[in-house]
Amino acid sequence: MAELKILGIGVLSWMVFLPVLGMIIVLALPKSQTKAIKYIATGFMVLLMLISVYMLANFDSSKAGVNSLEGLQFVEKVTWIDVDFPAAMIGKIHIEYFLGADGLSFPMVLLTALIGFVGAVASFSVKKNEKGYYAMYLFLITGMMGTFVALDFFLFFVFWEIMLFPMYFLIGIWGGERRLYAAIKFFLYTLFGSVFMLIVMIALFFSSKDPQTGLHTFNLITLMNPQTFPPESFFGVLGNTWRLLAFAGLFIGFAIKVPVFPFHTWLPDAHVEAPTAISVILAGVLLKLGTYGLIRISFPIFPDAARYFMYPMAILAAINIIYGALCAMAQKDFKKLIAYSSISHMGYVLLGMASLTTIGMNGAIFQMFNHGTITAVMFLMVGVIYDRAHTRGLYDFGGLANKMPKYFAVTMIAFFASIGLPGLSAFISESFIFLGGFNNEMIRIVTIVSATGIILNAAYILWTVQRVFLGELPSKWDGLNDISGRELLSSVPLIVIIIVLGIYPSLFINLMSNSVTQLISFIMK
């Protein structure tokens, strides 16, 4: 249990609650000080990045974590709620403020800090009620960061839900035409999913019995220990119906966030209506919460059910990949195209996870990170063109390559990364995922079918390149300016990461490989 403190407060608490501090400062500023608000909020995100780099320097990747308390790093554990009931009723309700990081969550912490910064810079173009915007934005970061590092199910759930309402406001106030519809749809879908999560959470609480203390518990690490469930409890017998149902319930909760077909319909709406920076956050971090939840909660607590549902999950992943790609191909709106491509790419992540192999799981987590960076750039680029042309219609453009060469270069790198071109980061993760899929005999056929998604993916991306960048430039776009310094500032760091991780992926994979190995060996035991 390694600890790392700044000013006596654990580093993860800083990561989670610094944005709240920033929010309070932003709220205290007068409304007219828009510049100060923007810089302070961005400053806090820079601070978050610095802390995450400090953490990276202190991160010991040889420790696996996952289900062993000793392997966790930056742990903070304080009793939060402790209420005694007579033992025969429910005993003690003991909830902990329990944060920690390991190879599964740390990459996501890095991603959140990074995308959070990028989004803050991209938000400079917001022109309406900046104070409220940045306050909500910072609060959203808290919710996401908290979800990634919480190791107590109750705490996880609180963070998971807390992030809904800043998102609701961010889409609903600063969004596009149909923002009201998109915002409420997002909120209701996710809340519907969390109903099942809450039910499973309480069921887990009641069936658990901490082997050491003999109490019911929300502690995720304890819940991962099969001995926690006495044979007579709901979840006491491996592979029983309750466990399968609970896995399915959790899966619905997480799948809505990923989003997995058929729960995906909120995503295109939310993406299209959200302002650019929020689309970046949504695709870059928020969707990962769903898949992160699967590997942090569903798989380790219900390994038997994970094996049982391997095949259906792979099928859903394949549907996501192919259906998402086909939908992307049919879009006329640039943003919607990327939204559907997100669905398709999150399908790869799910496929890697469903393979239940070390290499597939490594690929899946790497793909989560890569999709975060790549899609963020793509949304930023859509934002750039939309700010200038006030349209996102793919057919409205043409020949932009000559008109906006820098823009063209950045976009092409992101596009090629998205296709999975060798030398760029997504190539590694996608090949890992498919390797993992092939290695698992059960889902080999599904993997082969899914692989056609790569071709579809290339098709819609290249077709988009053709429609937007090649050909004749319509005369109405003669006045378009190339990408500005601020816009480059938000996208270039991501581009650098995409290229560096494409050339030298071990940088990233080393961070998590031990944890993943531990997770897989634990699931397949």
Add this chain to the structure above:
Amino acid sequence: MNNFTEIIKSINSFLPEISVIITLLLCLIADLIIRKKSPVVTIIAIAGLLVSAYFVYMQSAIQESLFSGMLVIDPFAVFFKYLFILSSIIILIFFEFSNEIKESTHKNEYSYLILSLVLGSFLMASSVNLLMMYLSLELASLTSYILAGYTKSEKKSSESSMKYLIYGAASSGIMLYGMSLLYGFTGSLDIYEISRYLSNNPTPNAFIYITMIMIAAGFGYKTSSVPFHFWTPDVYEGSPTPVTAFLAVTSSAAGFSIITRFFLTTFLGSTQIVDGAFSIIAGIHWQDIIIVISVASMIVGNFVAIWQKSLKRLLGYSSIAQGGYMLAGLVVADKIGLTAMLIYLSAYLFMNLGAFFVTILIVNKLGTDDIEKMKGLGYRMPFIGVAMSVFMLALSGIPATVGFIGKFYLVTALMKPGAGFLWFAIVLMLNSVVSLFFYLKVVKNMFLERAENTDELPGIKFSFQSYIVLILLLIPTIFFGLYFGPIVKLAESSAVFFGIK
């Protein structure tokens, strides 16, 4: 002589009620002397309630029976007395803020009407005799009829009072008939005696069901549960807003106290609680009735609320649904369920009063509670708008607010192994998803929608005091959402009935 000493002894334990009565009289006299606009009468009322709270505090650990078994003092009653005192103090403060009330010439009369309803609620929370139950319920009801119709010049107000009265008279008549049947069959008015009789003598099922339904009609009317809820939206809409808040919180809490005590005492086979579960007399499935009422309240309340255009009506339907959630705690019929219900009630007090206070402020400024008219209002009064959003999210049970804690414990109680109410827990949670839709409608209109000329309209300023009151309601709503240990402990230690171990 025995009776006499009994009465003298009981009077010592009757001090909370007596202090309310004295305050009531003081208010009456003060009203004659003091100017109508002055807040002195309200201050006297609040002071009297605080004195009463002190006497309630003195009863914290006591369990005894008063007036030859008419009333009891137990932690359960004490909890509710606190709840009534706290909520009525808050509502007395509301009166000072509401233009609807201040403009009427009889502002001070509200104070002693409130006090007499508090007296009725006190008695409701502690009565264990059918006759006493009926009398206390009527005392509370009669006062609420007057309260609802007190702004005589308002047509809507008179109409709502009339509706309230007719529904009230009908349902209390039905209840009285049910009680008389029960009396006729068991030969006693004391619910402990009835319980003893029922557990020793086989009872025809149909008879018991009819009685229970009839009595539930009277109590359900007080808690505004479906299908006895028809008065609620009209009365809530027609009454002055602080009175609505009072009916929605204090009066319905009184309803919950009496329905809980009645069902959890009358139908007990044994006064021993084993493993925290109340042992219900075999063959009497009173929970079935409560389940139907509870589920129907949730579904009707939430689904009908979606279509409401008036904020007060919306809160009316919302309180029907919230009542449904609370009854879920009663269904479980064990200590954890009861605890969850008490937690939810305390949560409900803060968040619902908060929502009503914002409504009062809005009605003061806009002169209407039409939700459509609130477009863009959040930008003109940011703090109030944010506070309203917090209360709305709390009512829909989003974490980090006290509303979530209430729901969490209710679902926990329903899902307790062996309780067999998993389906109920799912229904409850799905309902809260539905409820989010209409709670967010208020937020949506305040922040997401913009009126044509939002930017030109000037900001709305409120008095310093109203911010203070709002903050005092906001703090517990959020604080107890993050640190709910104290509230749970209080509820847990209050889930104790007289004579049941």
